[in-house]
Amino acid sequence: MEATANGVMSILHKNRGRKPANALDPKLALNIIEIYEKELINYNFCHATDVLAEDKGIFVSVSTVSRHLKASGIRSPKAKRRPKKHRSRNARKREGELVQMDASSYDWLGNDSYLHLHGAVDDATGRILALHFEKEETFEGYCELMFQMNQDGHLPREIYTDGRTVFAYDSKTKKKLTLDEELTGKVERQPHFARALRETKILLIIAKSAQAKGGIERLWETLQDRLPKDMKRKGINSIEQANEFLRQYIPYYNRKFSVQAASMEKAYLPKQDLAAFQLTFAIHETRKLDSGLSFSYRGQKYRLPISKDNKEIPASPHDTITVATSKHIGMQVLFKGLVIKPEPLNTQPKESIIHISQPDNSTNCLPSETLIKPKNKTNSPWFGYTEIFYSKKLRDDISAAQLSPYQGDIIADY
Incomplete structure (x- = not known):
């Protein structure tokens, strides 16, 4: 009846021309743009959305932030690259079954220090299990990852990493064991970290390419974009402060980016005694x-x-x-x-030969004698004997006092 009365106008929606109830307030949109341009420049839109919620109390979606920033002429600084082709593998089903481990050199503090961030990420869930900063990629840095994981009860059964010398020696240069040596039970010499993993019964797997351990490589891409900005915003400018900040950053990252494993069962190894674990590593x-x-x-x-x-x-x-x-x-x-x-043991250093200073020889040496100086000056007691000492012609015609510029009692000591 109403459609017949209104004719064609009846097919138009009643909310036509009205402001949508979920539309963003224009003042809030301008505020977001202003905050981004002043404080969050070079943040990607997803990261900027997180900071708006955490620091400013502005809860909007990533698409909303992206739409308004793009409308004002701002583009995301994160470049989109064409992915390289590689054969993918299935992630492990259980958490703790396999952990990917690596280190990343980057200007994390923004002061050209280029620290090395050591990290361990679970293969099944993408959870960060440990992070630690060192000035270089070192054996001690990877040991700190093991200590963190053991403390939290997250010791993995297998570790997947690259072929750094911390984990494996170059197979092209190291000496291979003969068959007889293998039959006698001799084990090839291994790096300290590989030896410690073997004693802890953790399997070490060496990746042949970066794509093979894609989980840790994606982690570095995310952290290199986010972590330096977060630490700068918090006023962190030293390696000690950075390592302290990582303790609270790891749970924050895992809440946002970790996923559920295919199996609810966890495969972590039992927690080890700290003293014995530190002795092993x-x-x-x-x-x-x-x-x-x-x-x-x-x-x-x-x-x-x-x-x-x-x-x-x-x-x-x-x-x-x-x-x-x-x-x-x-x-x-x-x-x-x-x-x-x-x-x-408190051992005494080896005593060197005592250097005997030459006394005044004006009265004990012949007027014409000259000292024979060897090419290399030493502290030898023979250094300083006169030319007359070596003369066969005068050997039987000189006195003992004429043999040397030293006093007779000093010669007697020899």
Whole structure:
């Protein structure tokens, strides 16, 4: 009836010409643009949306921010690159089954310091399990990742990483074991980190390309875009402050970017005892005991104590010991299942030959004698003897006092 009465006008929507109820307030849109241009320039639109919600209390969608910024002539600084072709693999089904590990060199603090951020990310969920800054990519930096994961109960069963010398020696240059050596149970020499993983029963897998460990590579792309801006906004300008900030940043990142694993079951290894774990992830070097049951390490002499826990240490000369060192444990000696604290020996430096100053020889030397100076001056007691000493012609015609410019009692000492 109403359609017949109004004719063609009846097909038009009643809200035509009205402002939508969910439309963004123009003043708020201008405020967003102003904040972005003044404080968030070079932030990608997704990151800018997060900062607006966290710091400014402005809760809008990424598409809303993008639409209004683009309308004002602002484009996202994040470049869109064509992805490289590679064969993908399925992510692991259980959390903790495989962890990707790597380090990224970047100007994280924005002061040309170019720190190395060491990281570990779970393959099944994309969760960050550990992050740590160091000045260089080091064995100690990766050990800090292991300590963080162990503390949180997130020790993985397998670690997937690249072929850095921290993890594996170059197979082209290292000496291969012969078949007889393998049959006798001899193990190839490994880097300290690989040896520690083997002792912890964690499998180490070496990736052949960057695409093979795409999870950690995508993490670096995200963190290099976001983390420096977040730390600058928080006033962080030192490596100590940055490592402290990472403790609260990891949970924040995981809430936003981690996904649910295909299986609800978790595959993490049991948490290890801290002291034993730090001893395993230390630098291990072998030494041999001498006849005094002592050994040298980095220019210092040490000896083993007689006993440990009221039991005599069964050490003999020429026994091989393992010296473990790190900033966490100091120095410890591993010997026949014992962990021993060595005792430093106070050894005297080797005495050099005493240089004897030449006395006034005006009365003891012949007027015509001259000193023979060797090409290389030394502290030898023979340095300074006169030419007459070597003369066969005058050998039987001179006195003892004429042989040297030194006094007779000094010559007698030799």
